[in-house]
Amino acid sequence: MKDIIDHLASTRNLTLEQLVGLLASEDSEGIRYLFHLAHQTAQNSYGNKIFFRGLIEISNHCKNDCRYCGIRRSRTGIHRYRLSKEQILQCCQQGYALGFRTFVLQGGEDLWFDDDRMCDIVAAIHQQHPDCAITLSLGERSRQSYQRLHDAGAERYLLRHETANRAHYQKLHPADMSFDNRMRCLQDLKEIGYQVGCGFMVGSPYQTIETLFEDLQFIRAFQPQMVGIGPFIPATGTPFADRPAGTVEATLRLLAIIRLLHPHVLLPATTALGTLHPQGREMGILAGANVIMPNLSPAALRADYSIYDNKLSTGSEAAETVNDTRQRLAPLGATLLPDRGDFKPQHPANDEPET
Numbered sequence: 581m582k583d584i585i586d587h588l589a590s591t592r593n594l595t596l597e598q599l600v601g602l603l604a605s606e607d608s609e610g611i612r613y614l615f616h617l618a619h620q621t622a623q624n625s626y627g628n629k630i631f632f633r634g635l636i637e638i639s640n641h642c643k644n645d646c647r648y649c650g651i652r653r654s655r656t657g658i659h660r661y662r663l664s665k666e667q668i669l670q671c672c673q674q675g676y677a678l679g680f681r682t683f684v685l686q687g688g689e690d691l692w693f694d695d696d697r698m699c700d701i702v703a704a705i706h707q708q709h710p711d712c713a714i715t716l717s718l719g720e721r722s723r724q725s726y727q728r729l730h731d732a733g734a735e736r737y738l739l740r741h742e743t744a745n746r747a748h749y750q751k752l753h754p755a756d757m758s759f760d761n762r763m764r765c766l767q768d769l770k771e772i773g774y775q776v777g778c779g780f781m782v783g784s785p786y787q788t789i790e791t792l793f794e795d796l797q798f799i800r801a802f803q804p805q806m807v808g809i810g811p812f813i814p815a816t817g818t819p820f821a822d823r824p825a826g827t828v829e830a831t832l833r834l835l836a837i838i839r840l841l842h843p844h845v846l847l848p849a850t851t852a853l854g855t856l857h858p859q860g861r862e863m864g865i866l867a868g869a870n871v872i873m874p875n876l877s878p879a880a881l882r883a884d885y886s887i888y889d890n891k892l893s894t895g896s897e898a899a900e901t902v903n904d905t906r907q908r909l910a911p912l913g914a915t916l917l918p919d920r921g922d923f924k925p926q927h928p929a930n931d932e933p934e935t
């Protein structure tokens with residue numbers, strides 16, 4: 581086991597057989613070594629730091645009907661909301677006072693937020709907080725739209741690819757969504773010059789070791805600046821409501837593997853991980869994650885952004901308790917610096933994997 585892990589760390593590559601071995605292993609000492617090496621690799625890349633992003637969930641209206649998602653179009657019985665420009669700016673002001681220097685605007689694909697409205701909001705945040713990074717996570721849009729948002733001041737974009745396997749993609753999404761368009765979006769974002777994040781759910785229905793291997797290969801080819809992974813968690817009122825959740829253990833192992841494959845990638849310990857385990861965030865950091873994204877949305881609306889059941893939005897997920905979180909994570913190196921936490925490209929001299 582140790583051999584496989586050392587080989588993974590030095591070559592930044594692994595085979596399907598090795599992935600199977602790592603995910604199925606019951607060698608707890610070997611897995612501890614995997615986590616340790618991944619944590620150390622994160623620290624080698626970014627120092628003893630965890631980056632904080634303020635997450636603002638701007639709307640839970642969505643035109644899409646993704647089969648896993650609790651805010652899908654056809655989900656009934658939930659309260660739909662969208663934030664006004666003023667509310668969003670207020671969230672940013674609160675976040676700024678708390679020390680956040682990155683704001684992530686995430687939402688369903690809500691047509692109300694057309695390019696004019698969205699650019700106006702991005703430009704206003706940019707003007708009020710010129711020292712902050714603006715990250716968008718608003719799903720699939722046209723290239724022109726991504727370009728306009730970039731011109732308005734958005735520098736980063738999160739769009740999980742969800743799965744790199746076409747047939748799997750089709751099982752997770754309705755017929756009017758396409759794998760090709762998802763990939764087109766990611767390519768456009770990259771070409772425009774965004775720092776881009778892709779990613780997937782761990783344990784999504786129909787996922788196999790082979791599709792996970794394809795995910796890792798896709799990430800290797802695409803070279804994103806960020807990778808978001810978290811366990812799938814079933815959402816009431818969706819076609820996958822009765823499916824089992826992904827596991828904390830598999831998520832941690834994949835975080836560690838991704839860290840070793842991509843020493844410099846920005847890798848969040850996600851809310852979904854924190855939802856499945858009270859120490860999920862800490863465990864994620866100890867397995868190589870180096871970003872956390874506390875929730876800056878208006879507290880009264882947080883529960884409505886219910887992409888899965890029992891989504892955590894209190895405790896360490898809540899931006900206003902960031903000082904407690906900072907203390908709790910301090911032993912792990914979680915300093916909340918007023919820092920944008922940009923992707924740090926590898927120095928060319930250090931870019932060659934060791935042989």
Ligand code: SAH
Nearest residue numbers: 648649687688718719740811812813887888
């Ligand atoms: N509309 C945006 C934001 C979607 S929510 C977009 O398309 O990017 C962000 C991520 O939450 C999704 O990409 C998906 O991977 C994840 N997600 C959705 N439903 C989930 C569920 N039931 N369990 C775990 N993660 C989920």
